Amino acid sequence: MTHRTVVILKVALWAACLAPLGLLTLQAFGYAGGLGPNPPEKVLDVCGKTGLNLLVLTLCVSPIRRSTGIGRLVSFRRPLGLFAFFYLLLHFATYALLDRGLLWDASTALRTVAADIAERPYITVGFTALVLLVPLAVTSTRGMQRRLGRNWAKLHRLVYVCAVLGVVHYYWQVKSDLDFAEPLLYAFLLAVVFGERIKHRLVHAKTAVAAPYQRVQPPQAGEKPSH
Amino acid sequence: MRKRFDANIKPSEITPESVFLKRRALLTTAVAAGLVPSIMSCEAATLPASGEFTDVEKWPGSTTEKPNTFEQITTYNNFYEFGTGKGDPAENAHRLKTSPWSVEVTGEAARTGTYALEDILKPHAIEERIYRLRCVEAWSMVIPWNGFPLADLLKRFEPTSRAKYVQFFTLNDRTQMPGLRYPVLEWPYREGLTMAEAMHPLSFVAVGVYGKVLPNQNGAPLRTVIPWKYGFKSAKSIVRIHFLETQPETSWNMAAPQEYGFYSNVNPEVDHPRWSQARERRLGGNLFSASLIPTQMFNGYAEEVASLYTGLDLRKNY
Numbered sequence: 001m002t003h004r005t006v007v008i009l010k011v012a013l014w015a016a017c018l019a020p021l022g023l024l025t026l027q028a029f030g031y032a033g034g035l036g037p038n039p040p041e042k043v044l045d046v047c048g049k050t051g052l053n054l055l056v057l058t059l060c061v062s063p064i065r066r067s068t069g070i071g072r073l074v075s076f077r078r079p080l081g082l083f084a085f086f087y088l089l090l091h092f093a094t095y096a097l098l099d100r101g102l103l104w105d106a107s108t109a110l111r112t113v114a115a116d117i118a119e120r121p122y123i124t125v126g127f128t129a130l131v132l133l134v135p136l137a138v139t140s141t142r143g144m145q146r147r148l149g150r151n152w153a154k155l156h157r158l159v160y161v162c163a164v165l166g167v168v169h170y171y172w173q174v175k176s177d178l179d180f181a182e183p184l185l186y187a188f189l190l191a192v193v194f195g196e197r198i199k200h201r202l203v204h205a206k207t208a209v210a211a212p213y214q215r216v217q218p219p220q221a222g223e224k225p226s227h
Numbered sequence: 228m229r230k231r232f233d234a235n236i237k238p239s240e241i242t243p244e245s246v247f248l249k250r251r252a253l254l255t256t257a258v259a260a261g262l263v264p265s266i267m268s269c270e271a272a273t274l275p276a277s278g279e280f281t282d283v284e285k286w287p288g289s290t291t292e293k294p295n296t297f298e299q300i301t302t303y304n305n306f307y308e309f310g311t312g313k314g315d316p317a318e319n320a321h322r323l324k325t326s327p328w329s330v331e332v333t334g335e336a337a338r339t340g341t342y343a344l345e346d347i348l349k350p351h352a353i354e355e356r357i358y359r360l361r362c363v364e365a366w367s368m369v370i371p372w373n374g375f376p377l378a379d380l381l382k383r384f385e386p387t388s389r390a391k392y393v394q395f396f397t398l399n400d401r402t403q404m405p406g407l408r409y410p411v412l413e414w415p416y417r418e419g420l421t422m423a424e425a426m427h428p429l430s431f432v433a434v435g436v437y438g439k440v441l442p443n444q445n446g447a448p449l450r451t452v453i454p455w456k457y458g459f460k461s462a463k464s465i466v467r468i469h470f471l472e473t474q475p476e477t478s479w480n481m482a483a484p485q486e487y488g489f490y491s492n493v494n495p496e497v498d499h500p501r502w503s504q505a506r507e508r509r510l511g512g513n514l515f516s517a518s519l520i521p522t523q524m525f526n527g528y529a530e531e532v533a534s535l536y537t538g539l540d541l542r543k544n545y
Contacts (some may be wrong), residue, residue, distance in 0.1 A: 028514050036314070037295070037303040038366060039514040099508075104517040112503060120501055173501070 001072050013076060017083040020050045021090075040098040047094060051087035052166050054080055056189050059163055063196040078140050081159070085137045088166075092130055122172035129165035132158050163190055274326075274344070274448065278440045280353050280373050289357035290527075295368040295511050297437045303510065304444045305362065306463055307411050308397065308404035315406070320443035322403045323464065328448050334470035337385035344448055348434065350383070351375035355438070356431060356452075361493045361526045363457035367507045372452055373435030378426040386422065386470045394419040394475035395451060395462035412478045418462040419475035419489065420453065423535055429454055429528060455525040455532045457491045488545040492536070493526035497545050 024046055026032045028039070035042045058080040065073040096102045100116070102109035116123040136156055139145070145152050167190060171183035275281065306316040309323075328344040353373050361367045381393065399415030401407045407414055424430065431452040434441055441447040446463025453461050459479050469475070479487035486500055495505045504522055512518040525532050536544075 035514060037299040037368075037510040038313070038508065039512070040508070041366075043514065098514065101506075101517065101519045103515070105519075112505075115503070122501060 001070055006072055006075065013079060017054065020046055040094060043094045044091060044099060047087045047091035051084050051091055052170060052186060054084035054087060055163050055166060056186060058084055059159065059193045063193055066200060082137060082140060085133050088130055088133065122169050125165050125172065126169035129162045129169065132162050274348065274434065274440055280435050280438050283373055283438055284352060284354045286354045286356040290359055290369060292369045294357055294371050299511055300368060300370055300436060301442045301444060305458065306444055306446065308406045308416065309444065310406045311411060316444035319405055323443040323447065324403060325443065325448040330465060331467045332384050333467065335387045335390035335472060336470045337387060338383065347380065351379060358452060358454040359526050360458055361507060361522065363459060363499065365502060365504060365507050366510055368510050371437055372431060372433040373438060374431050374433040376428060377430040377432050377451060378428065380432055381425055389472045390422055390470035391472050392419055392421055392475050393425045394469040394471060395465050396467035397462055398464045398466045413481045416462065416478045417476060418460055419477050427532060427535065429531055455493055455528040457493060460491050490544050492541065493522060494524060494541055495522040497542055
């Protein structure tokens with residue numbers, strides 16, 4: 001992949017990631033069909049779904065990179081992950097400020113938000129996922145990546161936990177036990193991603209044992225050879 | 228006259244339902260086009276051909292709260308037969324054919340049988356009642372319905388002394404209702420009330436909204452409106468009314484009994500297992516309007532209906 005292609009793809013990625021927010025903003029001002037009779041619910045739905053989509057997409061980057069051999073794909077992972085976090089944060093903010101009314105009645109809203117998180121499993125799970133995403137977003141910079149070294153990869157494995165919790169959160173909030181087609185689709189996608197990852201690790205482990213003195217991965221650009 | 232379930236009837240003598248319906252549809256179209264000035268046009272006069280009701284009497288008990296707009300009422304609906312999204316009914320309900328329409332009356336009543344919609348509506352004067360509608364999902368609207376008391380209709384079928392409950396069934400036709408392909412709920416949709424609830428003066432049959440014939444997505448051509456219960460207790464597009472002695476099955480209760488009870492009265496003190504029922508969002512505001520309001524016991528109709536439930540533990544009988 002040439003540098004030019006990467007730039008074009010990055011611009012496209014930013015445009016695609018900002019599109020849902022742009023549409024919501026237009027709709028909030030009455031354009032593009034408006035937000036409908038229940039505006040907070042609409043924003044909640046769009047932000048939640050977009051966040052979950054981007055989170056699952058973030059997890060797909062590495063498997064695709066490995067199967068295609070296009071190393072530069074890794075540079076799409078951070079913006080995708082950060083956009084996912086951004087939409088999920090917006091999802092929570094909409095829930096607290098507009099859905100529970102923190103914006104107008106702080107004391108009642110704080111009580112109900114706290115009670116929701118403590119007592120309603122789907123909210124507990126969703127909130128946990130969001131909290132776990134915070135350290136990942138904070139340590140997503142190149143500087144932090146360097147500083148944390150090997151621990152960075154370990155820490156960022158938490159993203160799998162967040163994705164699973166996110167899908168569970170989605171599954172538990174549908175009105176009926178039977179209305180689960182979409183949450184199941186997410187679960188299926190996650191299973192595919194996990195499957196690839198486990199397969200990769202198994203293959204990786206075997207190669208490492210068979211050839212202990214050989215580098216398994218080629219050196220990346222800018223990285224010094226170790227000997 | 229041949230009895231209804233005569234075993235000796237020859238298959239060749241039965242008119243297939245599809246042919247029968249086509250025949251009726253053809254006649255209706257012909258009448259509408261002015262081709263057949265038959266008695267059918269007189270029969271159909273109860274649902275105004277213009278789409279607007281005239282001589283609507285205003286019921287004095289209406290709420291003075293600001294009603295939601297016609298657009299809000301007709302574009303944000305739960306009617307799973309047309310899809311589970313709030314916008315699906317408005318998008319798909321044009322497929323529903325409400326004429327011809329008939330309602331089957333069965334069970335513990337003297338006058339059972341199949342009634343044409345025109346015969347159902349004929350004796351009733353149309354009034355306007357502005358009711359609050361509280362959905363179990365914690366949102367609410369204020370809706371100016373047009374219709375008549377449910378009790379006035381049910382009395383005509385002369386329920387027997389054994390009739391303790393009444394059950395309503397919604398149309399179950401996949402060709403008109405695309406949502407029925409999915410096993411989201413037990414189809415046909417069914418709901419039920421005790422006879423005391425059904426005969427209560429607040430229980431209503433709606434055939435219109437805002438003075439217009441009921442749009443399909445709101446449950447045309449006729450639906451019940453039970454204002455002190457969560458919205459799903461009011462059955463839409465009713466094709467069968469069944470009187471019975473024991474508590475009937477209801478679709479949401481069958482799907483999730485721990486979440487949706489038979490009574491399903493609006494009650495701010497009894498939460499849904501997954502969310503609080505203490506407050507509700509009154510629809511109609513913009514993104515930043517403070518639209519959360521406290522939910523009232525029996526949706527604000529406690530004075531009228533609380534006596535129906537004396538001695539009943541509402542926490543157990545949710």
